[in-house]
Amino acid sequence: MKTRQKNSVQGRTPLVLFLALYQLAGGLVGLGLCLKMIPALQQPSTSTWVGIVLAAVLYTFSILCGFLLFQVTRQAFLFSLANQILQVFSFGVTGLAYNYVAGLKVGVGVDFLTSWVFKLKFSLSSFTFSVGTHTGASFVAVNLLALVLLYLLERAKEAANV
Incomplete structure (x- = not known):
């Protein structure tokens, strides 16, 4: 028991602490935005509630x-x-859209509406999930920050030797 606890404390490098705080903060901001949105809804549909619950989860x-x-x-x-x-990929195609960001998004993407438009996207804790809607959104985006965080998590995991 003492060995595991000792390894745990030794593994708490500044990188691990940063990653832990980042995920906490991103989740708290997202949950706060989600809860702040609820009073503004006027007669939300069942699918809206499902989306809110999914975002909260x-x-x-x-x-x-x-x-x-x-x-x-x-x-x-x-x-x-x-x-x-x-959080790496977000997309929208005929009737289906997905975007989840808990923290920051620094993304690059392509919109396919009338022609290929390359975009640089920034956002703070955002969520979109829709099925069967005809929003006309056709896009693909990659969250570069999530890719960097994946790399940092792998490095921290190796350094912590867990």
């Missing part, structure tokens, strides 16, 4: 990942990696 997952990462366990790194993987 993902932001809560990000918060959980941050808390777990303070313990520097293998499971914490696996959950954190999954959390970042969910």
Whole structure:
């Protein structure tokens, strides 16, 4: 028991602490924005409530990942990696759209409306999930910051030797 606790404390490098705090903050901001939006809704549909619950679950997952990462366990790194993987790609095609960001998004993407338009995208804790809507959105984007965080999580995991 003491050995595991000792390894946990030794694994709490500044990088691990940063990654834990980043996930906590991103999840808290996202959850706060989600909760702030609810009073502004006027007669929300069932699908709107499903989207809000899904967003709240993902932001809560990000918060959980941050808390777990303070313990520097293998499971914490696996959950954190999954959390970042969910944030790498966002897309919209006929009737289906997905975007999840818990923290910051520094992304590059292509919009396919009338022609190919390359875009640089910045956002703070955002969520979009729609099925069967005809928004006309056709895009693909990659969150470069999530890719960097995946790399940093892998390095921190190796350094913590978990």
